Amino acid sequence: MILVAKYFWRFFFLILFQLVIFNHFEPGLGIQIMVYPLCVFLLPFEMPIIPLMLLSFGAGLTIDYFSDSFGLHASSLLLFGYLRPIFLKMYAPRDGYDPLKEPIIRDMGTRWFLLTFGYLMLIHHFWFFFFEIFRLGDFLFVLQKTILSVVLSFISALILQSFVVTRTKAQS
């Protein structure tokens, strides 16, 4: 029960963080920082895919509800949730995931986190900006937005990740 509460608290906290802080942070050059995919990424390893997809779709709709993006966040977070098990499998340790560990840097190492979370964020951001602009003529602009935003989102997610994890450790 404590475990469920812990995951729920993390999930809620990350969405709130996105809505209250990162939605209002606009550094220009088309950069848009999106850290909320972390809330889906931090769910347990053995989570089955259908609840995972429903949960990410719901979380995306919640973000859409507060930021006038009309289903774009839901669409890209759903893709994130759909691809997460595939990438987790691709970069799994030789004898599978330890059920006691969590998908965080401290448990799984920097290289693993960088590869799985980095690729997923790249796909998520590209999908989001592609459907936001939706013009082949602006393809370079989509790439510029994607690459700049992914770097900043990844760094913010790293910082937030350590923050959220230590917070929950102290609580439980």
Added chain:
Amino acid sequence: MRNLLAFLRRFRVFLLFVFLQVIALYINISYFYYPKSQFLTTSNVMSAKFLEMQNDVNKHFALEDNNIALQRENIQLRMKLKQSKYQETHGKVFINDTAFKQQYTYIPATIINSTVTRRNNYFTLNVGKSQGVYRGLGVFSNNGIVGIVHTASEHYCIVKSVLTKDINIDILIERSGLFGFLKWDGKNPRIGTLTGISNDIKIKKWSTVVTRGGSGIFPKGIPVGKVIKAEPVEGEPLWDVRILFSENYRILQNVYVIKNLHLPELRSLEQHIPEDEEDEDL
């Protein structure tokens, strides 16, 4: 039948993914072009309340700029007061003016949520149907135009700002009288584009751009910005005119919703225009 069930079971994850993805993208496309209700937008009461609470904190950061802007406007209005004018007609004939009647009314509003760097930027205002705001009204600030009301709920409304893909407000360059449509390319929130001006006419740099008032949403002469660059479009006899917006949408907070009392009359008259005309985008 068994094959079909086996197929469904085999690909159920992918099918669910496609199904949810279609819902999300359908919402995206349909809300952008045909806003039917306020579900999933910030004009919804719950999310608007949340944003308003947030704005109660955030508004204090730009307080000084806003105070200066309001003060400047106050001075302009004060100069129009009777007490700050010298009465020349004293003892002369008094004319009761019946030649001018009210055509536009204004509703003051505050922006409680806004973005400027997305491809389509919407502003949420704290006025709604109960204040007489509905879809299609214009919004401007004391420096320039802001956008057009996109959806209104009971106490809030969403404004499709000039920083969106298909805003198409008709604007003209002052003095020369050339007119075209305002567009935004999604890159810099200070710079817009004026399209549809033929390039055999010269355009002066820094000439003022104002609204044309053709669609009846805005009166003529609300400032938009200044021309900073005019380049020929490749392969077409047209200018690509860049406009520096006179309003800085990043720090904008206080706006006015403008209501044209003659708009229903204008619309019903324009319905008699034959069909082959291109429809004007709201």
